[in-house]
Amino acid sequence: MPERTPADQIIGVISDTHGLLRPQALEALRGVDLIAHAGDIGNLDVLTQLGRIARVHAVRGNMDRGPWSEMLPHSDVAGSEEARLYIVHDLNHLDLDPAAAGFRAVITGHTHRPHVEERDGVLYLNPGSAGPRRFSLPTTVARLHVRDGVLEAEIIELDTV
8 A cells, every 4th residue: 555645544443342352453453543343342441442542433232231331322423524434333233325325434343254345335344353253253353544535444364463
């Protein structure tokens, strides 16, 4: 990727930490401008640690329970005019047409499977799970690069960081 300019933005994307914030995840997110956590956070300490890196937009996942999680919305909007993001834990709970609403990307979690797909001009990004390993799935986070109006997703396997 070409050298970063002041207008460029890097958004860290993480999901399904389930209370475990690996040092490799923190390292992979270091230097981002914003962090989107797509739910199943696990506890408030995860958000506190992420907040030391960048401003955090987080949504409540189906496993986020208790008083600490009641402050979290079920969906959130983040990013800039150039790259408006819609964040929701489970893609099945998407309650709008993101293209018609002017979103450039939809950030989800829930499945623990990293996935990047573009549909109708909207990037759908699931960073996978950064928390406890589930089955044989990798532990991953993502970086969303925004440059001159172009969004490019990068999945990062934490075992290799």
